[in-house]
Amino acid sequence: MRLLRSLDQLDRARPRTVTVGAFDGLHRGHLVLLRTLVRVAAAAGAVPTVVAFDPHPDAVLRGASPALLCDPEERLERLATTGVGETVLEPFDRALAATPAARFLERLGAGAGLLAVVMTPESAFGRGREGTPETVARIGRELGFRVVPVPPLRSGGAPISSGRIRAAIAAGKLAEARRWLGRPAAVTGLVVAGANRGRSLGFPTANLAFDAPVCLPPDGIYAVGAAWRDASGAPRYAGGVASLGVRPTFGPGERTLEVHLFEVDEPLYGTRLRVEFLRRQRGERRFGDPAALVRQMERDAARARVIVAAVR
Structure with a gap:
């Protein structure tokens, strides 16, 4: 897996599929998303690319990072085992948080090599989280890429999420956390x-x-x-x-x-x-x-x- 430290290092003309998120813990729900990313990229002859952030967006937007499920080094090590071709660890700051979704997509290669953005219904990025699947799909119709929707992996009637796993660990529900993480x-x-x-x-x-x-x-x-x-x-x-x-x-x-x-x-x-x-x-x-x-x-x-x- 190739590691980039900024979106500015991306070759925008190179065909790629992209997913964007914090990916804290790299839990089973994340793995479903990443398997779809890799499969779609393979079918198109493109590079499966993950865009993650450092620090966690909450550290900038809320003044404190959530309690992390894995450290940044482990997150990268686990990403490298998923078949992802590139991971961009984009510095997260106020300027990035204020970037319009359309401009963020241009930095990913929209209008050039970007072929698909893989998203769950809860996925969103860009200014005020305006880059919902619906908004990104509309931009994609204009700029020549598509949104690939991935239903969230559910357990006990609710989606598996990093926040839900944090709550389980804090409550001492280690068996639940292990089931959702796929590991202790x-x-x-x-x-x-x-x-x-x-x-x-x-x-x-x-x-x-x-x-x-x-x-x-x-x-x-x-x-x-x-x-x-x-x-x-x-x-x-x-x-x-x-x-x-x-x-x-x-x-x-x-x-x-x-x-x-x-x-x-x-x-x-x-x-x-x-x-x-x-x-x-x-x-x-x-x-x-x-x-x-x-x-x-x-x-x-x-x-x-x-x-x-x-x-x-």
Whole structure:
């Protein structure tokens, strides 16, 4: 997959089919849209092209990005597996938000190489979201491209959407989120130094820091899987048990995610770690002394091993 950092880098004369969106999480609904994009492009001998945005449009329009379902790097990695030929990561700012839909379509190649725009009924882009499927189809009739409609993938009577998945994760409905994502809910963060309290208790942990708001489930203890690349660049995966919360046994603190990985001894400081939430085991509790906490941690770890083996 070819990655472009601006629509200005597009060869407007090259035949292409296009879809536009944030594509946060790249969930099953997105995949239906992208399969249609690739199929239509193949039939026309065109390049299937995705236009996504950085930052998320809400960061500009509403002053804050939503809690992300995947980080930008993972989004690109997943897009690269779908058969998409080009992804344009267009910088999103106030000027782009104010661009008329017709002008935005010209930048995509309308009147030149643009053959089709693949859209769901909820899709819209351009100034005030004026570029609805109906408006884009009208412009297409004038400029020689068509709109390919894609019905949304539905579950439980409603379309699968990034917002719906965020709500499920925040409510602790991990099975629903997994069904809609097509994989476990996960976050990616940078491993940073902590207080080494877990190591002193016999459970060394990787403490995660995040570049942007991420979508986390309720506080508690979780069986998890974790993926990263080692010093040689080779992919690694391990099961583990994670604590998400404020560590009440040691007094109130900031909300943190700490992950104890099974059979992993090397330090991971500075590593980007992707943590999959497989199952919530219990809520966060305050223990009377460290010894009681350690006994519970041993039970949590033993149960997590069973869950990881069964779920993963």
